[in-house]
Amino acid sequence: MKPVHTLEEYQDLLDQNPLVLTYITGTNCGVCSSVKPKIREILADFPDITALEINAHQDRELAAQLSVFTIPAVLVSVQGREHIREARYFSLEELRRRIDRLVALFSSAASPQPATSYPEGTPATPEIPTR
Incomplete structure (x- = not known):
């Protein structure tokens, strides 16, 4: 995890x-210390996710700017x-x-869907029968 x-x-x-x-996380947070390895295990299954770490005790202003007032906390963007x-x-x-x-959801949205192809001679817009 990259410190920020x-x-x-x-x-x-x-x-x-x-x-x-x-x-x-926090400097003297026992729960934070025990949860961190489990977060790393989760991240191992998602190699495309960039992992960042903020120490709320050392960087109080940053934690407050992110509206994080209790730890541990996880934000996914x-x-x-x-x-x-x-x-x-x-x-x-x-x-x-x-x-x-x-x-x-992100992966399916990021990969473009192939355009629908119609057999030659088939109109792209189907005709609606009239009565």
């Missing part, structure tokens, strides 16, 4: 990476827009399912 210390740095990373998971926000008490399995669904 300023809002400008965070925004630049969101702009540069289409899929971003941000883990907000797609193309710079936040789609998932979990904090304090959350299910890691549910988080995994939500990320999986989000990545699947």
Whole structure:
């Protein structure tokens, strides 16, 4: 996980990476320390996700600018827009399912769909019978 210390740095990373998971932790947070390896396990299944880490105790202003007032917290953004926000008490399995669904939706939206082809001589717009 790449440490982030300023809002400008965070925004630049969101702009540069289409899929971003941000883990907000704290220096003396026991729960944060035990959840972090599990977040890494989840991330191992999603290699396209860029992982960022913010220490809310060291970078209080940044955490406040992101409206994170309790830790641990996880934010998942797609193309710079936040789609998932979990904090304090959350299910890691549910988080995994939500990320999986989000990545699947992003992947299907990112890959262009082939144009529908019609056999030669078939009108692109079907004729509607009149009475």
